[in-house]
Amino acid sequence: MTGRDWNERSVAMGEFVYPYYFGAGCLERITSAMAGYDTDQFVVVTDDHVLALHGEAFLSGLRRHAPVQVLSLPPGDAMKSVLHLNSHLEKAIGAGATRRSVVVAFGGGVVGNLAGLTAATLYRGIRLVHVPTTTIAAMDSVLSLKQTVNSGHGKNHIGTYHAPEAVYLDVDLLRTLDDKQLRSGLCEAAKNCLAIRPEALPVLRTRLAGGNLSSPDVLLWLLEESLTAKSSVTGDDAREQRSGLVLEYGHTVGHAVEMEDRRRRGTDGLSHGEAVMLGMLAAARISRGIGGLDDRAVAEHDELAHHLGVSPKLPDAVTPEAVMDVVRVDNKRGYLPVSGEEAAMVLLRELGHPYGSRDLPLTAVSLEAVKDVVTDMVRVPEPWHGSGAS
Ligand SMILES: NC(=O)c1ccc[n+]([C@@H]2O[C@H](COP(=O)([O-])OP(=O)(O)OC[C@H]3O[C@@H](n4cnc5c(N)ncnc54)[C@H](O)[C@@H]3O)[C@@H](O)[C@H]2O)c1
Structure with missing residues (x-):
């Protein structure tokens, strides 16, 4: 307690x-x-x-x-x-x-x-x-x-x-913390629920919809939730090179967008968490494209993102080409043999269940498929209200 x-x-x-x-x-x-x-x-x-x-x-x-x-x-x-x-x-x-x-x-x-x-x-x-x-x-x-x-x-x-x-x-x-920074860590908490503990999603949704995210009670609940989720995958993987790799969910495109956005807009760019949330929105769409997540699971991502103030729109300062240049040198290369035309990514086949195995929750994705989704993210209208979770 x-x-x-x-x-x-x-x-x-x-x-x-x-x-x-x-x-x-x-x-x-x-x-x-x-x-x-x-x-x-x-x-x-x-x-x-x-x-x-x-x-x-x-x-x-x-x-x-x-x-x-x-x-x-x-x-x-x-x-x-x-x-x-x-x-x-x-x-x-x-x-x-x-x-x-x-x-x-x-x-x-x-x-x-x-x-x-x-x-x-x-x-x-x-x-x-x-x-x-x-x-x-x-x-x-x-x-x-x-x-x-x-x-x-x-x-x-x-x-x-x-x-x-x-x-x-x-x-x-x-x-x-300003609102943007406060929500940044909450995006990572959302990641833990989507990729590891979908059973916590209903409470998370209620907490996010209730506002007042800076109250000690909300923050302490989120901390407990993060401790539970993370320790379930790192307890026997201190280096996060096997089961802990699932924590990289959203990070392939997310890191690339974060890096490129910061390069151009400095601290006005997306926070780390916002970039990871955007990366999860990309990963969900890529998964749907290969027959993994269904529309409802993608909408679940979108609903959380909406509550967290993140839309699947690439920041204006960032081009898909620049994102892809960073995706190509993503630091998960080497865990999984991939060709020069592929990236190793954490993708969910359903909420809480990544492709691959527990010990290697990675899958090879064609760079073309990643680029298509990232390119679509240029055209998202603002304001965006999610794709309509049911
Ligand atoms: N496994 C890991 O090691 C791991 C996991 C997640 C993120 N990260 C790294 O963490 C970094 C992002 O973390 P971050 O978002 O905390 O970045 P940060 O440390 O840059 O902090 C963000 C901003 O918040 C300000 N700030 C810090 N505490 C504050 C407070 N109490 N009140 C008001 N402002 C405050 C900082 O001055 C800064 O401007 C990235 O580099 C990411 O790669 C590492």
Whole structure:
């Protein structure tokens, strides 16, 4: 049973098990709990926006227990680069970080990934703690050992796996998220329901239709749901290279659109979750095209997307050709033998059931079929009200 104040769940990723503490209004309890790390310094990796909003409250609590070094950069996916990783490592070492230091990821998924890779590579691996401040980070990226930065060719091409010591979430920190960022993580929660736990869809639909998505009760329910869904596929797949690959649902087209949109519109582009939702709308249509999902299942996708404010329209700044250039170098290449004319994708044959096997939920899709669907996404009229779920 989830209480408001302080809860603990275990996250199991293969042989790695770590605690996830969460509640509402528990920031002070979080910094007190972190006093338990016998550390010579906390290396807090964050971004300038999070620092301005919540830095004082968090850092003042942390400073009571050990010296704090802050590594902050302007927000945005551009932070996930080898250049910034190198700069963080050099600064951390220069300011006296040792093997006893603890890297604290204080921010969204971008910060978490860069902090994770900083912790994984500093002295060949030091302790990492996540304090997520976005819905994406809280419900998705901290439930993963993947720590990555982008290459010049695509997203998440460079990285490794590194388990955190623990995750600490105060959902009150999420109150300052704008609507777009709040909904971003909820799109990932929708992904979990569509691809893994369709039995949770009726409650999700009711929650989304009810509005007030930032209330602690809604966020705590969504967090519990994400913990259940993710652990059901990562419990014996810490590296998300077998059953956990289903979590990549919507990510092939989604990542490509996200990357191209951000390249052109910067932080005005789609959020990660919105891009993944758009990617799921594409995947649902591709699946229907090969005789998988029926109209009703596609409409189920559309209805959730509609509640989450995402339409199957490609952002004006992004062309199908640009999307396809990124799809061609998608980071799922190599899991499944595919020809130069195909992409390896997670596609559902029915809700909760991907094509392929539990251990390899991927299927080879012709790039032509992907391009046809992506090209259709240029012509979607605005405003869009979904394809009419019954
Ligand atoms: N398995 C994984 O490792 C995994 C899973 C999902 C996503 N990701 C990665 O996560 C990234 C997306 O995460 P994100 O959407 O959290 O991005 P983000 O970290 O860039 O945060 C989005 C924006 O929200 C702002 N922000 C953060 N906390 C805030 C708060 N409490 N109030 C107001 N504003 C706040 C940030 O400053 C930023 O501008 C992508 O790079 C994606 O690849 C990784």
